[in-house]
Amino acid sequence: FWPVPMGPYPCIIATGGTYTKTEGDVVKKMMCATICVDHDLTDGAPVARFGKTFMTLMETGEGIL
Numbered sequence: 001f002w003p004v005p006m007g008p009y010p011c012i013i014a015t016g017g018t019y020t021k022t023e024g025d026v027v028k029k030m031m032c033a034t035i036c037v038d039h040d041l042t043d044g045a046p047v048a049r050f051g052k053t054f055m056t057l058m059e060t061g062e063g064i065l
Contacts (some may be wrong), residue, residue, distance in 0.1 A: 003032065003033070004034070005035075010042070011036070012036040014036070016031070016033065017031075035047075035054065
């Protein structure tokens with residue numbers, strides 16, 4: 001399922017279900033995530049950069065011991 005974040009906060013990150021994705025011979029475990037940002041407080045370009053960085057960190061697991 002896809003989460004629908006709701007709340008009074010300027011940035012909300014919600015995680016949903018997981019699923020398996022096959023790309024050729026590689027099987028990946030994927031997780032649904034939604035980022036909700038208040039556009040009155042932030043501009044689109046910084047939010048897009050944050051989303052890309054967040055996605056990269058989640059995919060690589062960087063910083064997890």
